[in-house]
Amino acid sequence: MSGGGDVRVRLAGPADGYVVGGLLFDFNTEFEVPTPSAADFGDRFTVLLAREDVLVVLAEDPAPGAAPGAAPEPTGFGYLTLRPTPYGDGPLAQLEELYVRPDLRDRGIGTALLTRAVAEVAARGAIEMHINVDEVDVDTRRFYERHGFTNIEPGQEYRMLCYLRELA
Numbered sequence: 001m002s003g004g005g006d007v008r009v010r011l012a013g014p015a016d017g018y019v020v021g022g023l024l025f026d027f028n029t030e031f032e033v034p035t036p037s038a039a040d041f042g043d044r045f046t047v048l049l050a051r052e053d054v055l056v057v058l059a060e061d062p063a064p065g066a067a068p069g070a071a072p073e074p075t076g077f078g079y080l081t082l083r084p085t086p087y088g089d090g091p092l093a094q095l096e097e098l099y100v101r102p103d104l105r106d107r108g109i110g111t112a113l114l115t116r117a118v119a120e121v122a123a124r125g126a127i128e129m130h131i132n133v134d135e136v137d138v139d140t141r142r143f144y145e146r147h148g149f150t151n152i153e154p155g156q157e158y159r160m161l162c163y164l165r166e167l168a
Contacts, residue, residue: 007061019042021043023101024099025037076098077098091124
């Protein structure tokens with residue numbers, strides 16, 4: 001693949017659960033995060049992808065040197081959830097994960113995934129998209145800022161923060 005031009009981004013369905021699960025496992029392993037197995041993720045995504053409030057955009061590239069009609073190679077994904085809010089008529093979208101295989105980064109795949117993700121949630125009436133990024137992950141922060149995302153609410157001068165507490 002020479003650039004983002006050959007990549008195809010489509011919505012994943014329940015049949016893609018194990019492909020997406022494998023990509024999420026690879027993502028977590030790359031960053032040395034404790035992770036369920038790829039098979040466990042596959043089981044979970046198979047169920048999640050049947051829901052109306054969950055979507056995954058899946059980037060694929062034709063397998064290098066493959067015969068016409070061969071199965072495409074998964075190159076990355078974006079996992080999004082939608083939730084209701086009293087602040088508007090549409091849902092809030094949360095980009096939970098965005099991953100591109102390391103050997104294929106800087107080729108436009110992340111941009112293609114994010115562009116499709118934004119279009120898909122906008123088509124579902126979402127009024128806002130949220131993304132959590134580690135403060136130390138400067139490259140990822142720049143990527144999202146380049147695509148119009150900010151960690152400063154319009155009209156404010158201070159950064160938004162995300163707090164979390166594990167419950168299980």
